[in-house]
Amino acid sequence: MADLAGAPRPSSSVKLVLLGEAAVGKSSLVLRFVNNDFQENKEPTIGAAFLTQKCNLPTRTIKFEIWDTAGQERFASLAPMYYRNAQAALVVYDLTKPTSLVKAKHWVAELQRQASPGIVIALVGNKLDLTNDSGDGEGTDANDSGDARKVSTEEAKTYAEEESLLFFETSAKTGYNVTEVFTAIANAIPETSLKTARGAGASAAAASRAEEQRVNLNGPRDPNAKEGCAC
Amino acid sequence: MDEIAPEYDVIVLGTGLTECILSGVLSVKGKKVLHIDRNDHYGADAASVNLEVLFKKYGNYAKGTEPWKQYGRLNDWNIDLVPKFLMSSGELTNILVSTDVTRYLEFKQVAGSYVQQGSGPRATVAKVPSDAGEALRSPLMGIFEKRRMKGFIEWVGSFNVKDTATHKGLDINTCTMKEVYDKFGLETTTKDFIGHAMALYPNDAYIDLKGGAVEAIDRIRLYGNSVARYGKSPYIYPLYGLGELPQGFARLSAIYGGTYMLNTTVDELVYEDGKAVGIKATMTGVDPEMTFETKAKMILGDPSYFPGKVRVVGHVLRAICVLKHPLASTNDADSCQLIIPQSQVGRKNDIYIACVSSAHNVCPKGYWIAIVSTIAETAANHHLELAPGLERLGRIEEQFMGSPIPLYEPLEDGTRDKIFISKSYDASSHFESTTDDVRDIYRRLAGEELVVEGLREGIQVADE
Numbered sequence: 001m002a003d004l005a006g007a008p009r010p011s012s013s014v015k016l017v018l019l020g021e022a023a024v025g026k027s028s029l030v031l032r033f034v035n036n037d038f039q040e041n042k043e044p045t046i047g048a049a050f051l052t053q054k055c056n057l058p059t060r061t062i063k064f065e066i067w068d069t070a071g072q073e074r075f076a077s078l079a080p081m082y083y084r085n086a087q088a089a090l091v092v093y094d095l096t097k098p099t100s101l102v103k104a105k106h107w108v109a110e111l112q113r114q115a116s117p118g119i120v121i122a123l124v125g126n127k128l129d130l131t132n133d134s135g136d137g138e139g140t141d142a143n144d145s146g147d148a149r150k151v152s153t154e155e156a157k158t159y160a161e162e163e164s165l166l167f168f169e170t171s172a173k174t175g176y177n178v179t180e181v182f183t184a185i186a187n188a189i190p191e192t193s194l195k196t197a198r199g200a201g202a203s204a205a206a207a208s209r210a211e212e213q214r215v216n217l218n219g220p221r222d223p224n225a226k227e228g229c230a231c
Numbered sequence: 232m233d234e235i236a237p238e239y240d241v242i243v244l245g246t247g248l249t250e251c252i253l254s255g256v257l258s259v260k261g262k263k264v265l266h267i268d269r270n271d272h273y274g275a276d277a278a279s280v281n282l283e284v285l286f287k288k289y290g291n292y293a294k295g296t297e298p299w300k301q302y303g304r305l306n307d308w309n310i311d312l313v314p315k316f317l318m319s320s321g322e323l324t325n326i327l328v329s330t331d332v333t334r335y336l337e338f339k340q341v342a343g344s345y346v347q348q349g350s351g352p353r354a355t356v357a358k359v360p361s362d363a364g365e366a367l368r369s370p371l372m373g374i375f376e377k378r379r380m381k382g383f384i385e386w387v388g389s390f391n392v393k394d395t396a397t398h399k400g401l402d403i404n405t406c407t408m409k410e411v412y413d414k415f416g417l418e419t420t421t422k423d424f425i426g427h428a429m430a431l432y433p434n435d436a437y438i439d440l441k442g443g444a445v446e447a448i449d450r451i452r453l454y455g456n457s458v459a460r461y462g463k464s465p466y467i468y469p470l471y472g473l474g475e476l477p478q479g480f481a482r483l484s485a486i487y488g489g490t491y492m493l494n495t496t497v498d499e500l501v502y503e504d505g506k507a508v509g510i511k512a513t514m515t516g517v518d519p520e521m522t523f524e525t526k527a528k529m530i531l532g533d534p535s536y537f538p539g540k541v542r543v544v545g546h547v548l549r550a551i552c553v554l555k556h557p558l559a560s561t562n563d564a565d566s567c568q569l570i571i572p573q574s575q576v577g578r579k580n581d582i583y584i585a586c587v588s589s590a591h592n593v594c595p596k597g598y599w600i601a602i603v604s605t606i607a608e609t610a611a612n613h614h615l616e617l618a619p620g621l622e623r624l625g626r627i628e629e630q631f632m633g634s635p636i637p638l639y640e641p642l643e644d645g646t647r648d649k650i651f652i653s654k655s656y657d658a659s660s661h662f663e664s665t666t667d668d669v670r671d672i673y674r675r676l677a678g679e680e681l682v683v684e685g686l687r688e689g690i691q692v693a694d695e
Contacts, residue, residue: 050334070485075514077491079273079478081335084471114306215340215461217324217333 011054011061012194015085016185018068019107020092021100025126028172029092030066033182038173055186060194062186064088083115087193088122088185093156095125095169096148101156108163120188122166122181125156129171235490235523239265241676242510242525244497244532247275248477248662249653252669253531255330255483259686264489265525266481267512269496272474273481275533276656279309279474279593282629285551289631298629302553303595309472310551310593313656314585314602315665316341316466316568320456322666323476324467329683332479339591341466342564344458346371346428347571348420350619356560356569359428360384361458361465376418383415383425387451401444408447409438419574427572429454433581433606433658434573453663466568466661470592497536498522500650507649529676531651534639540652542642546607546635547658550617553629554599558586565590568660571619580606582620583660598628606658607635644675651676 018026031037034053055062067086072078091107093100104123111121131149153169160167166184170177240262243254251273254266272278280288282299285308292298299305317323317338327333348355348371360366366380391397399414412422426432430450437443457465469475485491494516501509501524509526534541557563564586571582586601587593594600603620607613613635614621621627641652654668673681 068486070482071488072482072485072491074490075492075495076516077493079481081471081475081478081482084475215319215338215467217319217328217338217467 009056009059009061010194011063013063013065014087014186014189014194016064016066016088016090017082017086018066018090018092019073019104019111020090021094021097021103022074024092024094024097024100025172026090026092027068029090029124029126029170029178029181030068032172032175032178034066036175038175053182055182057183057186062189062194064182064186080114083111086115086119087189088120089115090122090124090181090185091165092124092126093151094127095151095156096127096130098150101125101151101159105159108165112163118190118193120166120185121163122168122185123156123160123163124167124181125151125153125169126172128169128176129173235265235525236263238509238526239263239490240528241265242267242527242530244268244510244530244536245275245653246270246273246477246481246493247533247653247656248277248473248480249665249669249672250275250531250533251477251480251484252326252666253672254489255332255480255487256673256681256683256686258484258487258489259330261487264484265492265527266484266489267492267495267497267510269494271494271516273478273493274312274474275477275535277311277313277473277477279311279472281305281308282310282553285310285631289633291631302598307589307595308593309474310600311473311585311587311602312551313473314549314583314604315473315656315660315662316468316585318453318457318465318661318663319460319467320453320465321661321663323662326666326669326683327479329686330480330483331687332483335479335482336475337470338467339470339566340461341464341468341566341568341587342590343561343567344428344464344466345558345561345567345569346424347569347575347623348424350576351622354575356558356623359424359570361429361455371424372418372421376421379415379417380421383412383417384455386415387448388455390448390452392445403444405442406444407439407441408444411444411447412438423572423574425451427581428570431570431660434579464568468566468587468591472587472591472593500530500537501526502648505648529645529649529651531645531653531672531676533653534641534655537641537650537652540642540650541639543637544640545638547604547638548607548613548617548632548635549602549604550614550621550630550632552601552603552621552624552627552631553594554601554624554626555597555628556625557588557599558584558601558623559625561586569623570660571623576619578605578616578619579608580658582617583658584620584623585660604658645672646675 020026030051034051051066053064069078089111091104093104132147157167168177168181241257241264243250243264243266246268254264258264282302283305286292286299344359345356346359357371360369363381363384366384367377372380389397430447437447454465492514495512495514497510497512499511500507507530511524514521561567566587569584573579573581582605584601584603586599588599589596601624603617605616638655638657640654645651651672653672657664670681
């Protein structure tokens, strides 16, 4: 929360939430971004509160706090806390599965309804490695015709433009375009919303006054507090 | 739509705070949890809601009108249905820190803790003194009484139950709090604010309880330690309202594999040989509705899911009020607790006022939310019981007060039928009784004490 005075580049935390149908590769994209790693047939996510990764821009450093839905979206039971103060969202679909784009559009609408007004949303079509234009020229490991694409770039892109979303097609498997997504998000986050960091929406003056009363529960306890009364 | 598993270790009904803490703990311990709520939101009775939901819940508006529209953006309102604060050195804080749920939430201090002396227009409202220095400056006591109070507070600080040298010659295991007060020669009005605004007893039953002194001293120390932790008051409060707490623990459960279903009604509890073994339920709000049946080794939940298995132990009166100003005599506090001890206004139970504002992101700027509550003592005229509290509020923009709210308790401990039921959220001003209930339920269902310290250590966490 405190500014890193004297640091070469100002650094700010940005809460980024992940949304999308099950098995479209949300966690794989993040894993590629954070660890530059990919796991085939990864199990559904368990146990990760959120992952963090820095993104260095020429003038500043953005530290992403990446929140996974933890499966709470499965039965439409995502808590409002999940969207709370999110400054960025990654809405992922599988470009070999048209229904996942329908679901992605549902999440975009949900974000526009529930999230902070200034949220930066990126629409990402994942699994480009299963299509003919996999970006790295390697083609595909899908069988027969070789192209499993079912959602055209044009269709998704048109939709993204209508809704003012960032748009990318990626492959978490090959890593194609993954870093680019996060860099584009980092660049798109307005400088003003970084100033007030987590208290987005509050005026700067109110935020600084409010800051005095904010408490860090994980901070060291007064060593005497537990035993003797501090009275 | 995904599959519901044929069997779970535990099915949890209702997403109140008690249930969500237990879900979170059980999931971290590797239990397979299915957590259901009939509502479309988290929190059950402990939810925070917006003004539209509140107006509709209480029905106090003319049909065809939309009075909530004059109060700014609906999303800016998070009004607690149950008014409570966290003691900053209390057990809920300990659980939040131990489970790392603090990573999802932000807390702020409550700006002040106040107590009323006297009644009506001549009443004094003053800060509750929490250390010797404050005692000497307090307008609540005369000059000689201040010295006695200073002596008492210092003694409480040095008291050690195991060291008889600190017991002032009292037989601490059998003596009453009255004997302790008398030892220091404290006046009745001082006892009143110590017992009610520091030890936070809701009535005077504690004074003559044999052997009750140790607990009372512990409670006063909890108050003192909590104030000492952050300075302004013993209380902290989560940004966006108390409804964030159950959501935080639900997320903890979910990241350890817990399955969450809102909008789901329980059609039937399934029994075998007198033991609960599963549920039949329907999830609505999806097309088509999804009816399912699943098994579990045990079921736990809030009283509303188990009519016939709970009894009423009392009623709480509660008025939720929207104000455009802070409470009088609180130094324009953005948040505070004001306790009106029962004896000051001729009652048996204290009146509590919990006040929060935009500083905690629970309403737009320029508004305050004050909730006045007490335990019902009469069968009618409930608004008169709350009147001494409502009088403190000044002009009220909107007031929401329904019938007395019943407090439920389970009839059985659950070991016989494998149904473990929580208690309703009581009238107390903090969460200590809620965490007592969490520990009690855990002991009943697991056969061991709940230890939250180090709960998440040594557990293999994917992706971290």
